[in-house]
Amino acid sequence: xxxxxxxxxxxxxxxxxxxxxxxxxxxxxxxxxxxxxxxxxxxxxxxxxxxxxxxxxxxxxxxxxxxxxxxxxxxxxxxxxxxxxxxxxxxxxxxxxxxxxxxxxxxxxxxxxxxxxxxxxxxxxxxxxxxxxxxxxxxxxxxxxxxxxxxxxxxxxxxxxxxxxxxxxxxxxxxxxxxxxxxxxxxxxxxxxxxxxxxxxxxxxxxxxxxxxxxxxxxxxxxxxxxxxxxxxxxxxxxxxxxxxxxxxxxxxxxxxxxxxxxxxxxxxxxxxxxxxxxxxxxxxxxxxxxxxxxxxxxxxxxxxxxxxxxxxxxxxxxxxxxxxxxxxxxxxxxxxxxxxxxxxxxxxxxxxxxxxxxxxxxxxxxxxxxxxxxxxxxxxxxxxxxxxxxxxxxxxxxxxxxxxxxxxxxxxx
Numbered sequence: 001x002x003x004x005x006x007x008x009x010x011x012x013x014x015x016x017x018x019x020x021x022x023x024x025x026x027x028x029x030x031x032x033x034x035x036x037x038x039x040x041x042x043x044x045x046x047x048x049x050x051x052x053x054x055x056x057x058x059x060x061x062x063x064x065x066x067x068x069x070x071x072x073x074x075x076x077x078x079x080x081x082x083x084x085x086x087x088x089x090x091x092x093x094x095x096x097x098x099x100x101x102x103x104x105x106x107x108x109x110x111x112x113x114x115x116x117x118x119x120x121x122x123x124x125x126x127x128x129x130x131x132x133x134x135x136x137x138x139x140x141x142x143x144x145x146x147x148x149x150x151x152x153x154x155x156x157x158x159x160x161x162x163x164x165x166x167x168x169x170x171x172x173x174x175x176x177x178x179x180x181x182x183x184x185x186x187x188x189x190x191x192x193x194x195x196x197x198x199x200x201x202x203x204x205x206x207x208x209x210x211x212x213x214x215x216x217x218x219x220x221x222x223x224x225x226x227x228x229x230x231x232x233x234x235x236x237x238x239x240x241x242x243x244x245x246x247x248x249x250x251x252x253x254x255x256x257x258x259x260x261x262x263x264x265x266x267x268x269x270x271x272x273x274x275x276x277x278x279x280x281x282x283x284x285x286x287x288x289x290x291x292x293x294x295x296x297x298x299x300x301x302x303x304x305x306x307x308x309x310x311x312x313x314x315x316x317x318x319x320x321x322x323x324x325x326x327x328x329x330x331x332x333x334x335x336x337x338x339x340x341x342x343x344x345x346x347x348x349x350x351x352x353x354x355x356x357x358x359x360x361x362x363x364x365x366x367x368x369x370x371x372x373x374x375x376x377x378x379x380x381x382x383x384x385x386x387x388x389x390x391x392x393x394x395x396x397x398x399x400x401x402x403x404x405x406x407x408x409x410x411x412x413x414x
Contacts, residue, residue, distance in 0.1 A: 014365040018341065026345055026361065034059050035253070037382040041358055047386045049359040049376040054223050054331060055303040056380035057293055058253035066292040067285055074284035084271075087281025095291050096258065102294065103221075103229055103244055105260035109269050112282050114218060114247035114257035115141040120275030121259055122185070123148045124268070125214070125243070129180030131171040135159065135197065137190050139216060151180065158190075161201050168209050182210065188217030188231030189224070192362065192375070194328030196220070196231055203240030212242040222251020223331050228297050228304050248286075252293040256282050306380035307331060310387065314378050317391045323398070333376040334362075335394065339401060342410030344372040347397055350406070355393035 012019065015027070024030070031048060032040040035058035039048045057063050079087040092110055100108035111117030122145030126132060130151050134142060137158040146153050152174050157163035171182050186197040202213060217230045225233030230246065232238030243265060247257040259269055270276075296303065311331045318325060324336040339347065341363045348361045351374075362373040374394070400406060 018345075021345065026348060029358075031358070037379065037386055039358075041352065044356065046352060046356040046358045047382075047390060049333075049357070049378070049382075049390070051379065052250045052377055053253045053379050053381065054251040054307055054377070055228075055253070055297065056306070057251075057296065057303070060296070062296065063253070063289065063292060067289045070285040070288040074288075076283050076285060078284050079281045081281065082277060082279055083281045084277055089284070089287070091284065091287045091291065092282065095287055095294070098291065098294055099246075099258045100260050102298065103232070103246070103260050104238055105244060105262075107263040107266040108258045108260040109266050109273075109276075110282055110287075111257045111259065111273070111276055112279055113255065114245075114249055115144075116275045116279075117257050117259070117273070118142060118216060118245060119145040119148065120273045121243070121245070121269060122146060122183075122214070123274070124272040126151065126183050127180065129175075129178040130183060131175045131178075131180060132183050132185065133164070133167050133171045133211070134185040135164075135187065135190075137192065138185060138187055139191060139218070142185055142187075142216060146185075151178070159195060159198050161198060164202065165205060168205065168211065171211075172209055181212065183214060184211045185214045185216070188215050188220035189330045189332065191219050191332060192366070192373070193326050193334055194330045194332030195326075196224075196234070196329060199231060199241070200235045200237050203237045206240065213240065214243040214245065215241045216245050218245070218247040218250055218257075219330065219332060221246035222297050223304065223307060227301065248290050248293070251297065252290060254290050254293060255286050256290055303380050307378065310378045310380065310382045310384070313384055313387045314376065314382075314390070317387055318394065321391055321395055323394065331378055333378060335374040335376065337372050337374065337398070337401060338370060339372050339406065340370065340410075343401065343406040346406035346409040347372075347401055348374075350400065351393060351397055355389075355396065357390050357393045 035051055035053055037048060038045050079089055081087045096108040096110055118141040126149055128150040132146055132149055132153040134146060134155055135158055136155045154167035154171050156167045175182050184202060186202060188197055220231035222228040224231050232241050243259055243261045245259050248254040315325060315333055326334055326336055328334060344361055344363050351357050360375040362375055367373060
């Protein structure tokens with residue numbers, strides 16, 4: 001019999017095998033200083049395009065004031081225990097009520113973390129007799145939730161309605177045979193490529209097929225739709241979303257998330273989501289801080305307007321310079337380039353050290369071999385000067401990439 005750790009030591013995985021070269025710089029980097037458009041990396045200030053602070057609320061004076069006051073009054077421990085037993089307050093209820101009203105649903109339920117909450121909600125919503133149909137490009141939290149499902153699941157090609165309906169037909173036959181139901185899962189905004197989920201087309205098929213729809217709108221909440229109310233409002237189909245999910249970690253620059261929908265379904269989640277029943281309640285500073293942030297989204301439309309001013313300038317400028325941004329029609333700005341992992345590492349090092357631009361780099365196994373994505377997240381805190389400098393930097397590194405300079409650098413380092 002093998003030692004359990006023998007495989008782990010021998011094979012560190014597709015990303016782990018680069019740990020010696022990458023750790024502390026390409027992965028697990030240390031960004032220091034106040035969260036802003038420019039932060040400190042490796043001892044110098046650089047333009048930062050990797051922070052999910054869409055509306056620039058992380059260090060807004062009004063937000064810092066509320067966060068500080070709540071921390072002083074309650075500390076980080078209160079309320080102690082899980083909400084069901086001893087961790088419930090009127091402020092948790094108030095936040096749920098305001099979130100539900102904001103996204104036009106009957107009720108809402110807070111969860112401590114988006115990832116944990118999504119995994120647990122999928123587990124609670126379906127039984128072994130039910131069938132899940134989901135987009136192949138959904139976030140890892142959805143993939144992991146689907147893995148827990150003891151029944152059948154079908155995955156359809158990304159945003160491909162022909163593939164979706166084909167799998168929906170298969171799911172219908174399976175559900176009918178098992179006397180079960182169907183849960184369809186999509187994202188409002190796909191976080192890697194910036195595409196909106198085809199919610200309108202999915203919901204239109206409800207007239208033909210019997211299913212319920214769960215939408216992860218982590219990147220749409222606060223950035224899309226009238227007043228930042230999300231992708232469902234952007235596409236005019238919020239009523240067709242049965243279970244709506246959004247996180248506080250993006251537009252609200254906080255921690256926590258919520259599910260919203262029919263009051264009976266939300267109550268079911270309250271009493272059946274194991275990740276919340278057996279976990280400590282969301283601390284008071286995060287709850288009161290989220291209340292403030294939500295109020296600012298409702299009452300300060302200029303936050304979203306500033307975000308889109310920067311987004312439009314960045315995306316139009318990159319496209320005018322000949323860059324491939326794919327089919328994004330959200331704030332997420334992916335720049336697609338061709339190259340292997342060692343080239344990507346050399347390119348990013350050049351970008352950060354010589355051009356003072358920091359953005360996330362996505363390579364295999366997240367995307368196919370031979371491709372890389374430089375993923376930029378514009379925020380309301382960025383400036384047009386940041387945009388101009390970044391486009392110039394990207395033009396410079398593209399020339400080196402096409403000339404094979406990074407391939408030579410990578411070869412010399414091996």
